[in-house]
Amino acid sequence: MRNQRSAAAGPKAKALGLGIGGIILFFLIWEATPRLGLVSDRYLPPASEVLGRLGQYLTEAAFWKDVADTMTSWALGLVIATVAAIVVGLIIGSSRFLRRATHTTIEFLRPIPSVALIPLAVLIFGTSIESTLLLVVYASFWQVLLQLLYGIADVDAVANDTAKSYGLGPLARVRYVIWPTALPYLMTGLRLAAAVALILAITAELIIGTPGLGKQIALTQSGGAISSMYALVLATGMIGVLINLGARIIEKRVLSWHPSVRGEVVL
Amino acid sequence: MxxxxxxxxxxxxxxxxxxxxxxxxxxxxxFFVPKPIELAQTLWTTWIGERFVDDVLPSLGRLAVGLFFAIGLGIVLGLLIGSTRWLRNLLEPLLEFFRAIPPPVLVPLLMLLIGVNDSMKVAVIISGAIWPVLLNTVEGVRAVDSVLSDSCRSYGIRGFARIRYFVLPAVTPQIMAGVRQSLSIGLILMVISEMFASSSGLGFTIVQFQRNFAIPEMWSGIVVLGLIGLGLAIIFQFVERRVLHWYHGLKEITHDS
Incomplete structure (x- = not known):
């Protein structure tokens, strides 16, 4: 085992080096494009200028306030959607009748793009955080619910029957049979929902103008502060990367007991 | 049953x-909730006719073009990056970063670079919808069955034939999973690009209704978007069943045994 690991460390380090090289290369090309005049620097400022602006942002309280606003609606929306999806999923999943009866309704509601709700959100909530929440919750709810339903459908019938004949009640069966089977699916749903929730949070801020990074991007764009706009776009990307990494780490932690090493998600 | x-x-x-x-x-x-019959009537009078040609069709056209390029480019680049190890190592962190950028923030950015026109909207759709296909293809190519890969090599199957008869079929399930995500992202971006900067199109029209407090019309627009989403889902399911019928069949057999 140890030999294997040290043997794998060589190529891994090399891959990491190449990856870092790729990022540096990207920034060099970005730096060169406006400097050589291929694209006007009024539209694409050099990378150094944008990174400098980003560094400056990191010291500003207003920037962190925007980040906090965005992350608050992200987290709040995700929690509401997850709790709702788990409750609804367990209820629907527990009965064949409900699963069949709700199928068409779910298949109809799910593909409605959440941005279709933007005008409704504006009308009801205006530019307050509830507008963002409505979009975030709607979009992430389906991600979690569907994965959970797949997971519950995957419950081994023999295991379930065995639990029944050993006298486990419905609640105990949820806890000891359904929950462990559905958990990997649930984590997949959560990971997808976390990414979608960020997209919708930023979208709401961008289009509706609820406070947060998205609103700031729209403001810098219309105000002509181009390097600030690019810096903010980079910042949202970094938040996205952190969320993806965090979700993967949590998934690994929570499922460390899981015997099968599941392949990447099929969704 | x-x-x-x-x-x-x-x-x-x-x-x-x-x-x-x-x-x-x-x-x-x-005031905010229309009655069902009222909504159905509005749906008919608002969207059938002139507005369908002026707003809905151009939106759908941009969506189709954007998705076509996003999926096409995603598969080609994915095959290329996936099958060259150094290229994959070089680009992987960068691609992860690009995927993590919430696609809607690209709307103001591309507006600046391209201007407010149709190609900007198509570019927005491509730049958001390409990542799931691209990354899934890369992931799929990396995970191809090594025994099959070696068999191909010893039979001297290489170049285009290898891609056509071995890599592409092996990766299709992954590609289709990516396409599914791309469809919904593409639809979202179609709407957003029109809401943010446009004077026509579905997204613009719906926001316009909302600003004028034309509530039943606004609801009917939401319904139209929902129907488009549903239509895309149905088309996808049909295509997926066609393309992947061998795969589903295989899965059923392995599940049974």
Missing amino acids: SPLKRIAYFFGLPILLIALWYALSFGSTN
């Missing part, structure tokens, strides 16, 4: 919900 029962399951809940909506809105004068 008898056909009658199946129909009951299929339509039961939707009918129940619409009936409930009808009953609740019957006596109400709530």
